[in-house]
Amino acid sequence: MKRIYVNEEWCLGCHLCEYECAFANSGETNIVKAFKRDLKPIPRLHVEDAENGIHFAVSCRQCEVPYCVLGCITGALSRDEQGVIHIDDNKCIGCRTCMLMCPYGALTINHNKTVTKCELCTDNNQEPACVQNCPNNAIVFEERE
């Protein structure tokens, strides 16, 4: 399946992917409107900035063995036939067990206290917004073996 992969050497640390992700999942059609709120939309990926100019984006790896899904106590997390891991907002109770299970720290808490995660922009019916808007191909969406 196509997944998001990181080209660490090319990441500028601009954090544009975070803004674009938050916007893409905000339900707004205008980025200004999306961020002109008291509660800013929360991105589903996270850029780490380390010493020596190292930057890289971390999003859900859509694992073959998804510890988050295995550990979910409510059944809110599931893996679809393509291999994308989804979370059902109605079933999530915000217990955060999945956050403790994920080796990458790829799940986060939303304003409504449920967990949110990258679903490869399946809601938006397009290529992931983070990848589309990365100015330097530091994250790519492709098949790798």
Add this chain to the structure above:
Amino acid sequence: MMKKKYVIIGNSAAGIGGVTGIRKEDKTGSILLISQEKYHTYSRPLISYWLQGKVTRENMSYRDDHFYEDNQCETRLGVAVTNIDADQKQLTLDNGETVEYEKLLISTGSVPFVPPIKGQKEAQNCFTFTTMKAAEGIKELLNEQSRVVILGAGLIGLKAAEAMINQCKSLHVIDLADKILPSILDSETAQYVKAHLEEKGMVFHLKTQIDKIEDQKTFLSDGAILDYDILVLAVGTRPATSLAEKAELKTARGIVTDTQQLTSQADIYAAGDCTMSYDMSAEMDKNMAILPNAYMQGEVAGLNMAGKATIFEKAFPINSLGLLGMHIFTAGDLNGECKSVTDGEDIKKFYFKGNYLKGFVLIGDFVRPGIYANLIRQQTDCSTIDMETMMKTPQLAAFNHNERFKKLSVAH
């Protein structure tokens, strides 16, 4: 007589994991799932959320309404298995049926431990707190005049307490231990959480036990007498091993299995809270009643039953626990050398054995705690990563470039 390729006893995390594991490998072999409870599979930990009014009965389903059909899994719900004949590979059910199996999974979970207290058997309005039925019984009685007494300041007792504290008149928690949550917190963090719960109105009686129950009164070992309208006994659970023992399967702190979840008897597997498993963090065998482990063991058992050799060996306890607005993450074993990082109100404590992280407690609104848990799971040599930075903030940047490349840039 009914003949089934796979039979599963139990309808919670491990049993459902079993169905899923089998169907990953074998799309057509017949499966029969038998459960003493009459309900569609539901999430046991959610009974406290339901009692609190935070989740509806419909949203307690652990899997979709059509889970059994989708997986071509026949069910007998509300039916108990009364006997396992391991030689004949036959089960006797309390509805008169007998079932022949090729492969059997025992995932009977745990039963609440009820301590021998004088007057307990005759006590009115006295509950345990591990099933929907118990939660329903409590909800029927609970109102703002209720005086609630809970025996047990462990996970079950405190989740019950959280659920009721804002719906009752008073709430007392009694425990023989000298701290709350003794199985997952150290003394310092237990004290911190206790202070938070006291602020929310809970009254604790530690190093105390109930000597006698009579006329809706509990008589405590320190001489105090507490009247109650609802009494919850949440002292702990015991693995449900009676069927397995009757069938002469090897048991210790639960049903004994190998790393493929096979019991001492050919073609009989066991998974979840009814089993004993090896805690890789404490390096000892335990009964580890933890939902994620139960599901993973069930899935591994299912895969093996369907012929795909699979091993489960990375078990260690993890708990993610919210208590009245305070969030607690714990993992592993808290017996090593302790390193503590405080940041304002938040608490982080790490426990090491040599260069290896064995356990931790995080209290506060932390993100990415799974990065720490994975150091335990993988037994990462912490001298190979920037552990000082890691302890401040969980991050993949603490690994070297090659490790990060494996994590973020390679298919898996």
